[in-house]
Amino acid sequence: MIVIDNNTNSPVVYKGYTPLTKKMPVFAPEDSKFQEALKDASKQLMNVYRDPEELMPGNYSATPYTYLKTDPSQNQENSINLTPGSTISFGQYLGKDLTLRIGNSSVSMYWGSDPIGAAANERLNDTIRTMLKGAVNEGGAPDMTKLTKEQNAILDKISYANDAIITQMGGIEQYESIRKMGESFDLLIRVANGQMPPIAAPVDDEIKAGLAKLGIDTSKPVYVNGQKILF
Structure with a gap:
């Protein structure tokens, strides 16, 4: 997945967040510039990722999505807007609609009215937290020993x-x-919104499968929230 910078056709206005300020260095470890940078700090590139730990997907998850103001009249061909509060349908699967609900900081997959994947886990965890009324063990986790037989x-x-x-x-x-296909859109949204470097989202196959179900041709440039992306 490659994000094309300086896209002047974006139909969205980004507000309320600080975009990434670092990029990937364009040379390989065997290049002379890389070797020189190892020996001479003055020749090191500025504002690039050096530590692989910076590229872990978990570093960017659970934070609020960018606030977007969209103008549907300006949508490009082969485009999709994925904004908080919206629901998209992947179509019917075994008689029920597969949908993705986009929240403020995460996405949730549903098969009909039933949550699946992370959404199902969150429903279970919410039930546990409600039952325990905040009771936790010494490690700070929900104290399951406090649950009654009925609970x-x-x-x-x-x-x-x-x-x-x-x-x-x-x-x-x-x-x-199916779960991975839908939940991969969390990373797609973050990359498109400039909140996550593309290299930290190694789920192209899942994302492409989901976009294909939405009628998006990933062999061509794709516009997600106005950002031009190549796969």
């Missing part, structure tokens, strides 16, 4: 329901494929 029975019922959904969707392999 554990409710949690078991939720877990069984989630397992049943996995089976209904064709098994764990198919379920995971």
Whole structure:
């Protein structure tokens, strides 16, 4: 995934965030400039990523998405706007609509009215937190020993329901494929909004599969939130 800078056709206005200020160095480790930079600090490139730890996807997750103001009348061909509060449909799967709901800092996948993947886990965790009313153990995690027999029975019922959904969707392999496809859009949004370097989002296949279901041709330039991207 490559982001094309200086895109003058963007239909969105970015507000309320600080974009990335670093870029990837354009030379390889065997290049002479790289070798010189190792020996002479004055020749080191400024504002580039040097530490692989800076490129871990987890460094950029769970932070609020950029606030976007879109103008649909200016949308380019082969484009899509992914903004907080919107819901997109990947179409029908085994009789139910596959949808992606975009929140303020994350995306949630649904099969019909049933949450899947991270959304299903979050529903379970929310139920646990509500039951415990803030009770935590010494490590700061929810204190599961405080749950009553009746509460554990409710949690078991939720877990069984989630397992049943996995089976209904064709098994764990198919379920995971669909989950990864939808949840990969979290990284796509962050890259398009300038909140994450493309190299930190190594999920091109999942993203391309999701875009294809939306009628987007990834063999051509794709505009996501107005940003031109090449795959």
